[in-house]
Amino acid sequence: xxxxxxxxxxxxxxxxxxxxxxxxxxxxxxxxxxxxxxxxxxxxxxxxxxxxxxxxxxxxxxxxxxxxxxxxxxxxxxxxxxxxxxxxxxxxxxxxxxxxxxxxxxxxxxxxxxxxxxxxxxxxxxxxxxxxxxxxxxxxxxxxxxxxxxxx
Amino acid sequence: xxxxxxxxxxxxxxxxxxxxxxxxxxxxxxxxxxxxxxxxxxxxxxxxxxxxxxxxxxxxxxxxxxxxxxxxxxxxxxxxxxxxxxxxxxxxxxxxxxxxxxxxxxxxxxxxxxxxxxxxxxxxxxxxxxxxxxxxxxxxxxxxxxxxxxxxxxxxxxxxxxxxxxxxxxxxxxxxxxxxxxxxxxxxxxxxxxxxxxxxxxxxxxxxxxxxxxxxxxxxxxxxxxxxxxxxxxxxxxxxxxxxxxxxxxxxxxxxxxxxxxxxxxxxxxxxxxxxxxxxxxxxxxxxxxxxxxxxxxxxxxxxxxxxxxxxxxxxxxxxxxxxxxxxxxxxxxxxxxxxxxxxxxxxxxxxxxxxxxxxxxxxxxxxxxxxxxxxxxxxxxxxxxxxxxxxxxxxxxxxxxxxxxxxxxxxxxxxxxxxxxxxxxxxxxxxxxxxxxxxxxxxxxxxxxxxxxxxxxxxxxxxxxxxxxxxxxxxxxxxxxxxxxxxxxxxxxxxxxxxxxxxxxxxxxxxxxxxxxxxxxxxxxxxxxxxxxxxxxxxxxxxxxxxxxxxxxxxxxxxxxxxxxxxxxxxxxxxxxxxxxxxxxxxxxxxxxxxxxxxxxxxxxxxxxxxxxxxxxxxxxxxxxxxxxxxxxxxxxxxxxxxxxxx
Numbered sequence: 001x002x003x004x005x006x007x008x009x010x011x012x013x014x015x016x017x018x019x020x021x022x023x024x025x026x027x028x029x030x031x032x033x034x035x036x037x038x039x040x041x042x043x044x045x046x047x048x049x050x051x052x053x054x055x056x057x058x059x060x061x062x063x064x065x066x067x068x069x070x071x072x073x074x075x076x077x078x079x080x081x082x083x084x085x086x087x088x089x090x091x092x093x094x095x096x097x098x099x100x101x102x103x104x105x106x107x108x109x110x111x112x113x114x115x116x117x118x119x120x121x122x123x124x125x126x127x128x129x130x131x132x133x134x135x136x137x138x139x140x141x142x143x144x145x146x147x148x149x150x151x152x
Numbered sequence: 153x154x155x156x157x158x159x160x161x162x163x164x165x166x167x168x169x170x171x172x173x174x175x176x177x178x179x180x181x182x183x184x185x186x187x188x189x190x191x192x193x194x195x196x197x198x199x200x201x202x203x204x205x206x207x208x209x210x211x212x213x214x215x216x217x218x219x220x221x222x223x224x225x226x227x228x229x230x231x232x233x234x235x236x237x238x239x240x241x242x243x244x245x246x247x248x249x250x251x252x253x254x255x256x257x258x259x260x261x262x263x264x265x266x267x268x269x270x271x272x273x274x275x276x277x278x279x280x281x282x283x284x285x286x287x288x289x290x291x292x293x294x295x296x297x298x299x300x301x302x303x304x305x306x307x308x309x310x311x312x313x314x315x316x317x318x319x320x321x322x323x324x325x326x327x328x329x330x331x332x333x334x335x336x337x338x339x340x341x342x343x344x345x346x347x348x349x350x351x352x353x354x355x356x357x358x359x360x361x362x363x364x365x366x367x368x369x370x371x372x373x374x375x376x377x378x379x380x381x382x383x384x385x386x387x388x389x390x391x392x393x394x395x396x397x398x399x400x401x402x403x404x405x406x407x408x409x410x411x412x413x414x415x416x417x418x419x420x421x422x423x424x425x426x427x428x429x430x431x432x433x434x435x436x437x438x439x440x441x442x443x444x445x446x447x448x449x450x451x452x453x454x455x456x457x458x459x460x461x462x463x464x465x466x467x468x469x470x471x472x473x474x475x476x477x478x479x480x481x482x483x484x485x486x487x488x489x490x491x492x493x494x495x496x497x498x499x500x501x502x503x504x505x506x507x508x509x510x511x512x513x514x515x516x517x518x519x520x521x522x523x524x525x526x527x528x529x530x531x532x533x534x535x536x537x538x539x540x541x542x543x544x545x546x547x548x549x550x551x552x553x554x555x556x557x558x559x560x561x562x563x564x565x566x567x568x569x570x571x572x573x574x575x576x577x578x579x580x581x582x583x584x585x586x587x588x589x590x591x592x593x594x595x596x597x598x599x600x601x602x603x604x605x606x607x608x609x610x611x612x613x614x615x616x617x618x619x620x621x622x623x624x625x626x627x628x629x630x631x632x633x634x635x636x637x638x639x640x641x642x643x644x645x646x647x648x649x650x651x652x653x654x655x656x657x658x659x660x661x662x663x664x665x666x667x668x669x670x671x672x673x674x675x676x677x678x679x680x681x682x683x684x685x686x687x688x689x690x691x692x693x694x695x696x697x698x699x700x701x702x703x704x705x706x707x708x709x710x711x712x713x714x715x716x717x718x719x720x721x722x723x724x725x726x727x728x729x730x731x732x733x734x735x736x737x738x739x740x741x742x743x744x745x746x747x748x749x750x751x752x753x754x755x756x757x758x759x760x761x762x763x764x765x766x767x768x769x770x771x772x773x774x775x776x777x778x779x780x781x782x783x784x785x786x787x788x789x790x791x792x793x794x795x796x797x798x799x800x
Contacts, residue, residue: 010493014426018508021548025512028544029519036540037523040533058535074660074741094658095386095738095749098719109535122387 038109044086046112053112059088059120060107068102081106081118092120155220155299158208162249162299165201165256166289168194169282176279180272188271191278192263198285199260206253209298213240218305222246222298228311230686238322239312244446244462245298247325251442252288254333258362259285262337268358268785270350277344284336284435287469295465311686314713314720320380328373328400332438334366335407342431343477346484351424356417359431361778363414367407368770374400375763386721386736388751390650390759393541398521399441402514406434409510412503420564422491422500425481426507432481436474437514443470444521495566502559509552513545520544542599553606553644556637557613575616583609596652603648611641628776636769643762649755660745670752671699672733674706679737679746687713689722692737692746696726708737732756 038056051057059081067080077092079102090108100106100123108120172194179188212220213236216229226246227239241250259281266274292298341359345351377400382390391397410430416423447463494500520536527534557579561572569576586608590601614637617630655670666675677693689709697703706724713720726733731754738747 011490014504017504018511021508021512022515025515025548026519028547029516032540032544033520033523033536037527037534037536038539040535056537056539058533070741074743074745075658075738075747095721095736095747098721 040107042083042086043081043088044083046088046118047086050112050116053114056109056111058107058109059090059118061088061105063100063102063104063106065102081108088118089116090118090120092123094123097123154208154211154217155301158205158212159297159299161201161205161208162289162293165198165205165252166286166293168198168201169256169285169289172198172282173279173286176275176282179275188275191275195256195263195278195281196260198282199256202253202256206249209240209246209249210237212299213237213246216309218307218309219301221300221302224302224306224309226309226312228309228686230308231312231317232685234319234322235312235317241325242312242322245292245296247329248288248292248296248446249298250326251329251333252285252292254329255281255285255288255336258334258337259340262362266358268354269344270348273344273348273350273355275344276347277340280340280343280347281336284340284473287472291462291465291469295462311713314687314711314718317686317713318380318384320376321384324373324377324380327369327376331366331368331370331373331400331407332403332441334362334369335403335435335438337362338366338407338410338431339435339477342428343480346428346480349484349487351417351428351488353418353421356414356427357781360411360414360418361774361781363407363411363434364770364774364777367404367411368767368774370400370404370407371763371767371770374404375760375767378763379760382756383723383725383734386723386749388654388656388734388749388753390647390756393520393537395521396445398517399444402517402521403434403437403441405510405514405517406430406437409507409514410434412506412510416500416503417491420492420494420500422494423504423507424491425485425488428485428488429481430507430511432474432477433514436470436477437518439466439470439473440518443467492565494564497562497568498566499559499562499564502555502562505555506552506559509548509555512548513552516544516548517541546599546602550602550606553610553640556640557609560617560633560637561613575613575619579609579613579616582612594652600648600652603644603651607641607645607648610644611638614638614641628779629773630776632769632772632774632776634769635772636766639762639765639767639769641762642765643759646755646758646760646762650753650759653754654756655752657748657750659748659750660741661748662745665745667748667750669733669750670754672750672752673697673700674733674735674748674750675703676746676748677705679740682709684711687711690737692735692748694724694735694748696733696735698728698733706733706735708735710737710739727757730754 038058039051040058040060041051043059043061046057046059061081061083064080064082064087067078069078070076071078075093075095077096079090079092080087081090082088090110091113092108092110107124108118109122109124110118110120113119172191175187175194176191178184179191209222212223213227214233216227216236217223218229222243222245223239226243227236231239240246259278262274262281263278269277338359341355341362345355374397377397378390381392381397382388410427410433413423413427413430417427443463443466447466520540523536524534558572558576561575563571583605587601587605590596590604614634618626618634657667657669659667661667661676663676663678666673668674674694674696677695679690679692682689682691689711691707691709694706694708695703696706704726706726708724709722711720711722712718721736721738723734723736725735731752734751734753736749738749740746
């Protein structure tokens with residue numbers, strides 16, 4: 001092994017080393033983002049073009065009034081999320097966020113089941129009076145537009 | 153009156169920053185010596201004025217002065233005093249005032265105590281500090297005035313967000329800000345050194361305590377923030393890869409790389425341009441973090457501030473500061489002479505790998521954090537979470553930790569494997585034993601298995617540099633390094649064990665029912681209403697016993713605040729040496745049972761214990777470095793006076 005690089009070479013070697021690391025990091029990141037980023041859907045999109053069952057996605061919409069049912073075990077909930085065009089049954093096991101209720105907006109993180117229902121691992125509801133998840137803000141606008149379009 | 157006094161002090165401080173910038177600039181020229189003399193006093197007075205403004209803000213919050221808009225929006229008369237005061241920085245305007253106050257105080261401190269660098273470099277540094285400061289003053293004064301009044305004071309304020317009414321969170325922002333803003337000093341030193349082309353070991357020695365100090369605050373801030381979100385949010389997780397968490401992790405990664413490379417520059421006069429570059433990047437990450445949090449562009453449970461004009465303002469500040477510094481770097485980097493040489497297998501070589509892997513992890517976190525914003529511009533909404541961050545960052549964390557085990561054993565300049573074979577083999581043996589033991593006892597996923605293996609290797613190797621050395625003559629900095637590195641192993645152990653062996657139980661239980669979770673038997677004794685100063689709650693009384701032992705009581709609550717109206721779940725935790733029982737009370741079901749969520753989390757506390765150890769190691773290193781500095785300065789002064797005597 002050579003004892004030490006010549007000054008010019010040492011700087012060059014360091015730069016090349018750093019660039020290679022950045023390149024590897026970049027390629028890895030790009031590859032992982034394509035495969036691991038979870039996409040945001042509204043129910044009509046999922047119904048039209050369901051994502052693969054093992055893929056984590058986010059589902060946003062309104063909780064349909066009258067659809068919320070708690071299973072006998074007391075912790076499993078079934079409800080329907082709709083966006084004006086399509087709707088999707090959702091199952092959730094856990095403690096619902098405090099502001100989660102029928103007729104309000106919700107974002108569910110989870111994946112599709114083979115039977116066509118959505119299994120939610122986590123629910124994001126309105127966090128407090130001022131804070132609305134970004135998806136939900138747009139969602140309700142979309143919602144409003146569709147509602148207007150339907151009543152015309 | 154108090155509010156106006158605060159605003160007045162803030163304007164004066166901004167004016168002094170402008171004066172400081174101009175004087176530092178003109179003072180560089182021939183004949184500017186008189187002007188140059190006012191730079192240091194200007195920095196000092198600016199710090200005092202900023203401190204005064206911040207005190208005034210604390211005062212109006214302590215007295216709940218409802219004619220001040222910020223108080224109305226973020227405080228209420230019935231909150232406990234500690235949360236009234238914490239309300240001062242638990243909001244956008246107040247936290248930006250805190251930011252600029254810390255920045256001014258840090259600038260004042262270097263003006264007061266730092267006399268080792270050439271005066272021109274110090275002038276350029278203080279000028280750069282004033283330049284960055286001016287941007288934030290403008291932001292405060294024009295876009296987020298904390299002292300704005302309301303025309304008609306209401307009867308009471310809106311109250312502080314209940315999620316923020318917690319002692320951990322009250323102290324969280326000041327701690328993190330000390331870290332964020334401490335890095336501004338490193339940034340200014342880097343710019344000052346570039347402007348005057350004085351990149352020397354002295355520069356690194358002057359910069360190092362500031363980086364270390366900022367880094368300690370960041371470490372403790374991140375640790376505390378992680379523990380806070382763990383018990384407050386009631387999800388039982390300790391790291392969510394939430395953009396706001398990433399915003400504090402990125403400056404930490406950069407600062408970690410920076411003080412490792414600064415130590416190369418200080419000891420060996422190598423990695424000059426690299427250190428300067430990291431100095432620029434570290435504070436850039438602080439500013440990007442602030443932008444992400446404060447502009448409200450993120451989908452995040454933390455994004456309390458939503459205001460696009462402010463976002464644009466901070467973005468412009470970012471572009472000017474980072475763009476300017478990088479342009480200066482590009483122009484000057486080529487003129488900085490190459491530092492000392494070293495062989496690939498040497499302490500320097502190991503630290504280069506440390507730097508490169510840390511930077512790669514930083515890049516991965518940055519890309520993952522910004523990716524959702526990028527795709528949204530193209531109309532595609534995605535979120536990026538643990539399935540991306542965990543495996544991809546592990547690809548670089550693994551070699552980093554292997555080098556962390558070996559690197560501190562190597563000599564500067566050049567070394568051979570043969571010399572470090574024994575300690576390296578010992579560490580490797582520990583890792584392999586851990587791997588086999590865990591593998592045979594329990595089949596667990598790849599990442600936690602890798603984590604446990606690395607934790608064992610790092611834990612053993614952390615103390616190897618102390619081998620065969622007299623503990624009494626050991627430099628404090630070396631001792632600090634060993635403790636910090638050991639802390640990394642401890643935290644990693646906690647993370648891996650929690651990920652692999654947590655037991656969760658979600659159920660609905662009637663009063664009197666017993667639920668088993670891991671080694672625990674938990675009985676729901678009763679559920680009763682309780683009242684606090686600004687909330688009412690339903691409290692579940694749980695009686696828990698570990699492997700049939702004595703019963704401990706836990707009282708998780710479901711709290712309803714009335715200002716602002718909101719319900720939060722207050723978890724209750726029971727800590728043993730080998731883990732925590734985590735309990736959350738949910739809603740009542742239709743048939744009268746109560747939802748309960750229970751976790752047994754073995755060794756989860758090691759995560760934060762490790763974080764504290766890492767910070768403690770940093771503190772020891774800081775004390776050691778400063779003590780050596782002080783001794784060196786005294787010796788220099790003594791020899792100077794002796795020389796003067798001999799000359800006479």
